[in-house]
Amino acid sequence: MSAHDLAVASAAALVLAGAAGTALARSATRLVLSLGAFLLGVALCFLALGSPLLAAAQVFVYIGGVLVLVLFALMVVGRGDGESPRVESRHDPGAALVALGLFVVLAIVTPKRPSGIAPPEMVSPLAVADVLLGSGIVAFELAGVLLLAALLAVLVIVKSGGER
């Protein structure tokens, strides 16, 4: 087992531990802590797979931005009675089923490597920019539109929930 394999394995272990913690945590704080470990693990995977730019962006956007917003919302909402927000929901079994299905699909489509993962070439930020603003610009912009649509959908759902 080379040092690179060890790095990938420990990053993957952090991802798994974080994911398990996120799914099983009973308190909201532990949940966010686990989610943070999961996101950090994903960033470390990117780093181990040779893309420092993606790793830094992952930390910047997801840990420094999204996770802080999640924590922020948890702290501001539902502190009135001094209790932590509930993390159980009646949708949990359904969500577990969806997650299991997704796992099966990913397990089938992920290509299998014979043994270990070779240390890949470092992907330079310039190469990433070439793809994102060159050949991949349509997909890149479409992904942006998709995110915007998802954001609007969430707003609509939340608003209609308030009116019911």
Next chain:
Amino acid sequence: MSFVWGLLYGTGAVILIAGGAVVGVWWERKVSARIQLRLGPQQLGPAGSLQMLADVPKLLFKEDVVPASADRLLFRYAPLAVFAPIAMSLAVIPFWAGWAPLDSAAGVLFFLAVPSISVLGILFSAWGSHNTLATLGGVRAAAQMVSYEVPRALAVLSVVVLGGSLQPSELMDAWRWWWIPVTLLGFGVYFIASIAEMNRGPFDLPEAESELVAGYFADYSGIRWAVFMMAEYGAMIASALFGAALFFGGFMWLPGVAGLAVHIGIAALIITAVMWVKWTFPRLRQDQLMTFCWTVLTPLALVQLVLAVVVALWL
């Protein structure tokens, strides 16, 4: 092998920050005393410079109090989550021509991204304390740090546009003296946004002692409180060293060790200016803080970015 190097760099960063914090606290006492027409520490050693030898053991031996209602895990380890990312960010600062401890292809982004993990540590310490004042301070700190990251990153981006690289060593190779006037506005934005990121005066609303006691670290004492202080001074040291390199060329002025001395000298001047600002301006109000970030600092950073792009295209 790289693991051993990482361990060495990590130890070096912690020693640098701890030493820097000790010297920094003494220097801050002297600077603030000058501004307030006092003398500051003067009894122990020349110009009171040995005062910290008495203060550090005091902090080490103070009782480590954990409030009964606190979430023990979060409360105990949150200070480390604040400190560690800041120590990590030192790794990508270029100290020598063609060399940085971690000369990553995305080094500049690393410097901006990794310290943002410490926001999480601050929120955890605030929540872990189970205390209204700490929670308020934590929420303030998070809002402030997330907001001021935007103009700070934009200001650094203007230098990246001129240099055409995110790699610290390449960026420093491309550095020319005439960048200073071109990016002066960017340095101003970087300087102000960095002070806000460190939660220092006049942006120290998260710890505002007259209303929130000490905000997110109100319940901390002894060594854990000292770790928060070290994180603050560490952020100051890292921001000053990084700013000295990117905006003022750092070691580029002279070859070898003399260049390193120039780099540290510029950083020391920036740190002194940070202290000067803290002891001169009164604390802002929360709404003023946010308005200033989004209506003054961010547009200025965008103007700087456009200027840098025009110059880079014109070259």
